[in-house]
Amino acid sequence: MSTFRFQTLKETANRKPVSVENLDKKSVIFGSNVFNDKAMRQYLTPEAYKAVKSAIVNGTKIDRNTAEHVAMGMKEWALSKGVTHYTHWFQPLTGATAEKHDAFFETSFDGSDPVEKFGGGQLVQQEPDASSFPNGGIRNTFEARGYTAWDPTSPAFIFGTTLCIPTIFVSYTGEALDYKTPLLRALNAVDNAATAVAKYFDKNVKKVTPTLGWEQEYFLVDRALAAARPDLTLTGRTLLGHTSAKGQQLEDHYFGSIPTRVLNYMRDLENECMLLGIPVKTRHNEVAPNQFELAPIFEETNLAVDHNSLLMDVMQKVGERHDFKVLLHEKPFKGVNGSGKHNNWSMATDTGINLLSPGKTPMSNLQFLTFFINTIKAVNEYEELLRASIASASNDHRLGANEAPPAIISVFIGQQLTAVLEELEGVSNGKLSPKEKTDLKLNVVGKIPDVLLDNTDRNRTSPFAFTGNKFELRAVGSLANCANPMTTLNSIVAKQLTDFKKEVDALIDKKGLKKDEAIFNVLREYIKQSRNILFEGDGYSEAWEKEAAKRGLSNHKTTPEALKAKVSKKAITLFEELSIMNHVEVEARYEIELEEYIKKIQIESRVLGDIARNHVIPTAIRYQNTLIENVKGLKEIFGKDFEQYAKEQVALVKEISEHIEAINSKVDQMTEERKKANNLSSTEEMASAYCFLVKPYFELIRYHADKLELLVDDEMWTLVKYRELLFIR
Ligand code: ADP
Ligand code: MG
Numbered sequence: 001m002s003t004f005r006f007q008t009l010k011e012t013a014n015r016k017p018v019s020v021e022n023l024d025k026k027s028v029i030f031g032s033n034v035f036n037d038k039a040m041r042q043y044l045t046p047e048a049y050k051a052v053k054s055a056i057v058n059g060t061k062i063d064r065n066t067a068e069h070v071a072m073g074m075k076e077w078a079l080s081k082g083v084t085h086y087t088h089w090f091q092p093l094t095g096a097t098a099e100k101h102d103a104f105f106e107t108s109f110d111g112s113d114p115v116e117k118f119g120g121g122q123l124v125q126q127e128p129d130a131s132s133f134p135n136g137g138i139r140n141t142f143e144a145r146g147y148t149a150w151d152p153t154s155p156a157f158i159f160g161t162t163l164c165i166p167t168i169f170v171s172y173t174g175e176a177l178d179y180k181t182p183l184l185r186a187l188n189a190v191d192n193a194a195t196a197v198a199k200y201f202d203k204n205v206k207k208v209t210p211t212l213g214w215e216q217e218y219f220l221v222d223r224a225l226a227a228a229r230p231d232l233t234l235t236g237r238t239l240l241g242h243t244s245a246k247g248q249q250l251e252d253h254y255f256g257s258i259p260t261r262v263l264n265y266m267r268d269l270e271n272e273c274m275l276l277g278i279p280v281k282t283r284h285n286e287v288a289p290n291q292f293e294l295a296p297i298f299e300e301t302n303l304a305v306d307h308n309s310l311l312m313d314v315m316q317k318v319g320e321r322h323d324f325k326v327l328l329h330e331k332p333f334k335g336v337n338g339s340g341k342h343n344n345w346s347m348a349t350d351t352g353i354n355l356l357s358p359g360k361t362p363m364s365n366l367q368f369l370t371f372f373i374n375t376i377k378a379v380n381e382y383e384e385l386l387r388a389s390i391a392s393a394s395n396d397h398r399l400g401a402n403e404a405p406p407a408i409i410s411v412f413i414g415q416q417l418t419a420v421l422e423e424l425e426g427v428s429n430g431k432l433s434p435k436e437k438t439d440l441k442l443n444v445v446g447k448i449p450d451v452l453l454d455n456t457d458r459n460r461t462s463p464f465a466f467t468g469n470k471f472e473l474r475a476v477g478s479l480a481n482c483a484n485p486m487t488t489l490n491s492i493v494a495k496q497l498t499d500f501k502k503e504v505d506a507l508i509d510k511k512g513l514k515k516d517e518a519i520f521n522v523l524r525e526y527i528k529q530s531r532n533i534l535f536e537g538d539g540y541s542e543a544w545e546k547e548a549a550k551r552g553l554s555n556h557k558t559t560p561e562a563l564k565a566k567v568s569k570k571a572i573t574l575f576e577e578l579s580i581m582n583h584v585e586v587e588a589r590y591e592i593e594l595e596e597y598i599k600k601i602q603i604e605s606r607v608l609g610d611i612a613r614n615h616v617i618p619t620a621i622r623y624q625n626t627l628i629e630n631v632k633g634l635k636e637i638f639g640k641d642f643e644q645y646a647k648e649q650v651a652l653v654k655e656i657s658e659h660i661e662a663i664n665s666k667v668d669q670m671t672e673e674r675k676k677a678n679n680l681s682s683t684e685e686m687a688s689a690y691c692f693l694v695k696p697y698f699e700l701i702r703y704h705a706d707k708l709e710l711l712v713d714d715e716m717w718t719l720v721k722y723r724e725l726l727f728i729r
Helices: 003-013 037-043 046-058 064-079 120-124 180-198 223-227 230-235 260-275 301-321 362-381 383-388 415-425 434-447 483-511 515-529 542-551 559-567 569-577 583-678 683-694 696-711 722-727
Strands: 085-089 146-150 157-159 162-171 208-222 280-285 291-296 324-327 341-349 464-466 471-473
Touching: 003 223, 037 046, 037 064, 046 064, 064 120, 064 162, 120 146, 157 301, 162 180, 180 208, 180 301, 180 341, 180 362, 180 483, 208 223, 208 301, 208 483, 223 230, 223 324, 223 722, 230 583, 260 280, 260 291, 260 301, 260 324, 291 301, 301 324, 301 483, 341 483, 362 383, 362 415, 362 434, 362 483, 362 515, 383 483, 383 559, 383 569, 415 434, 415 515, 434 515, 483 515, 483 569, 559 569, 559 583, 559 683, 569 583, 583 683, 583 696, 683 696
Parallel strands: 085 162
Antiparallel strands: 146 162, 157 162, 208 291, 208 324, 208 341, 280 291, 341 471, 464 471
C-alpha cells in the first residue's frame, strides 16, 4: 500500500474546524494595526501630522526634521502594541513582497545603555542587500546598490510583532526596481491629465484619484495533501492527475453553503484583514470545488495594490493555522476553472464624483461620456500593451480556456451605451446648431439612465467590461501583482486624456468652437476610431477569434509573444513621455519577465520529469509485477489453457509497458530540448524555446501518466488524487 498517501488521507479525515476568536465589531477593530489618521493624530505633533497629510494629499516632501518626529511617534505607537521589530516592506519584481526585520533594540558594544531606537533615517531610507533581487541588468550596468524609500501615501502597519513601512525600491541611479515606483508615477500622471479634463466640467476639481477594487480568487487544499504532491509544493499547480469523476459539472459549488473548516478560515482571515485596515466585504464559493473568492471595498489604487499584496501573504499565514495550503496559481487543476483577479477600476475627484458614473444632468453625463470614451480609446490604442501587462506563465493556462476572457483584449459596454455612442457618432462637424445642441442634451446625453448599474448586461466573457460605474479588467491572473496592469491602464488613460485636452483646446482656440461643441466633436472622432475594440458577443467563441483577426486586434496566446509589446517603440515612447519609466527600466522589466517565464517553465519541466520517473513509472512497474505474478500463477494452475484466463492481465501488462515507454522517451526528449534551450544566448530565444519546444511535452507526458493512474491499483498509487485534493475540506 502507498503508505504516505494513505497516511495523509487519514490525517485529513481527523481534521476538526479550528475555532476562531470573536473579535469586537468590525467597525471597532478596523485598522487598529495601522498607523492611520486616528493613530497619527494621537502620536504625532500637529506639525508632523500636517506634513504627512500634505504628503499624502499633495505629494509634498517630508523634511528630515519632520521625519524624525514621525519616526518617534510611529515607534511609540508600535511599542504600545508590543512590536519589537521594524521593516521596510516593498514589492520587488519577484511578484512577492520583501521584508528584512531589524529590532528596535540597540545597545552600545559593551552592553550598556540598552534602548529601543527608531529614527527618521531608518524610517525614510534603507539599504537592503539588494543584489539578489531581479534587476534585469540595471544594477550591473549602473550601480551595484539599491535602496528602499518610505512611501507616506500608504500607511505603516503592524503584522505580528513587526512594524511594516511600505516603501519603493530604486537603484542609486534612480531606476525603479519594484512595482510600486512606476505605479505611483502612473497614478500621478493620470491625476494630472484627468484633473485638467475634469476642470472643463467643474473648476473646483483639484485632484483625481484612480480607484481599484480587486476580487481575489483562490483554492484551498488540505496542507497534508498538498505536501504529498511535489508538483503543488514546488510549482503551485498539479502537473499530473486524472480528472475526478465529479468535478464542477453539477454546478453545486458556486455560491453554495461554505464548509465549516473553510468558513472558519475565512473568518480568521477577515479578522486579520480588519486589523490591517483591508476593507474586505464579500466572501463566497467560486465555480470549482474548493475554490473561493474574497473582495474588499475599493480604495485608492496604490493602497489597494499594497493591500492585495499584503493579503496574498496573510492568506498563506492564516492558512497554516487551519491546515490549509492556499493556491493562488491561475490554474492549479486541469479540468476545472482557474482563478483570476478582476480589477475594478475607476477615477474619483476630490469633489466626490466618480468620473465613470453617469450623472443626473446632461452636463454631468457629458463628463461621464468624456472619461468613458477616452478610456475606450486608450484601450483601443494600446490593447497589445494591456495584454502584455497581464502576461505570465501561469496566466497563459487560464486566458482563453473557456472560463476566463480570451487573450484578445476587447471592451464590452452594454446595449444602452452602444446606442448612445451610435447617436454621438452622428454629431455634426464643427459648430452645432441650437436645435442639435438641445436635441443632444435632451435626447442623447440627457437620457443616459443612472440605473445603468442594474441594466448593464454583464458579459462574463469580456476581458474589459463596463459594469455601470467602473471598468472591470477581468484578465488579470490570481497570482499577479495588480501594480503591473494598473500601471499600464493608468498610463494609457493618462496619455489619452492628455491628447484629448490638447485636441479640445485646439478646437476652442483655433476654430472658435464652444467648449461643449469641441468636446462633442472630438468624442465623435474617438468613437469612430475605436469601433474595433468594442465587442458585445461571446468572447469564448471561435467566431470572435476570426472576427478579431479581421479587425486587426492582437491575439497573443503565450507570454513570450505577448510580452514583446512591452518593448515596442510605441510603449517606450508612452512611458518616457509621461515620465513613468525610461527605456532602461522598460527593457529591464521585459528581461526580468522573460527570465521569470523561463525559470517557471524550467522548474515545471524538471518537476514533471521527476515525478513521472520517480512516482509514476515505479508505481506502474510494481503493479505490472503483481499482474505478472498473477499470470504466472494462472499458468501454474491451468497449464497451457492459461491464456484464456490470463488474456486481460496480459493485455494490461502490455498496455502498461507502452505507457511507460512513452513517458520515458518523452521525458528524455524534453530534457534534450531543455539542454538546447539553456544554451541559447538571448533571453528572448530561450523563452521562446521553453514555450514552443519544452512545454508541449507537458501534455504528452501527462496523457500517459493520467492513463496509468486509471489502470493502476488505487492502493499503490502514490500521488494524492484529484478527487482528494478537490473534495476534502
Ligand atoms: P460584482 O462585479 O462582483 O458583481 P460589484 O459591482 O459590487 O460586484 O463590485 C465588484 C468590485 O468592484 C468590488 O470589489 C468593489 O469594491 C469594486 N468597485 C465598486 N465601485 C468601484 C469604483 N468606483 N472603483 C473601483 N472599484 C469599484
Ligand atoms: Mg466582478
